Amino acid sequence: MMALLEIKNVSKSYGSGSSKVDVLTDINLSVNEGEFVAIVGFSGSGKTTLINMISGLQFPDKGVVLLHGNPITGPGPDRGVIFQNYSLLPWLTVYKNIKLAVDEVFPKMTRKDKDKHIKKYIAMVNLSHAIEKMPSELSGGMRQRVSVARALAMDPEVLLMDEPLSALDALTRGTLQEEIVKIWSQDKKTAILITNDVDEGILMADRIIPLTPGPNATLGPEFKINFERPRILTEINRDPEYKRLRNEILDYLMEVGATRRQVSDQKYLLPNIQPTLPSKSLFGKRKKLVSNS
């Protein structure tokens, strides 16, 4: 069987000359239709870069990313992305944020069907009561749910999730984890989840693949997650196999993390430089350098 998605010998760097950083090196991954794969890794190791190359927002320097055997040339409705930062349009209601995406993917759908379709996904993430609200009137968890509903309403073949739940409180996070898995299994989607949370990976995925720390981050050995579905967190928490697996993955991550630190400690001596911020006084209120989207 041909894999739905194939990443072959992919490498990606940023910058050039002496400031060149080799972020990802020789990434190989093959994902079958209907699979749920979680990639866990350290912050800054290149997880977002990897997901961007699958979604078609960025391209490899070396190697290829194939979908159904064809190289990915850009973003497409076959891949739905759920980002970490919601990315909703602030001037549109919940309904209209989702409608905008649905209009784009299903231009021929009748108004009535479209309305039904949009409302179905809003109900699925339990936001029917907030359908006419603006993003500014919603909590972070609710915004993230809109973003989940929007990605699902586009009915993509592959669901790409870039730490979609990391900004949420534990309770909301747990609910959304369950909702995403439920929809994935009902709608027979293929899912790739990027996360820094091993427990999240164990709860949701069929396989966990670690991304080693950068630079030159690469995918490590895979860990199969064989717990029956539906998985109930409180139940698998008590399973000795859960503890064993969790420790095995964490041990692996710590080991590659520690090795990497040793290597980089020897290699680079970082100069002790304080950044100069464009503020009036060094001790005054810091100016906000980047605005949140």
Ligand SMILES: Nc1ncnc2c1ncn2[C@@H]1O[C@H](COP(=O)(O)OP(=O)(O)OP(=O)(O)O)[C@@H](O)[C@H]1O
């Ligand atoms: N456009 C860019 N130009 C230069 N360097 C970049 C660019 N984008 C990312 N990087 C660098 O590449 C590395 C990997 O970034 P990336 O965002 O893919 O990592 P990540 O694992 O998703 O990080 P995090 O977990 O913090 O979100 C980082 O060191 C980052 O500083």
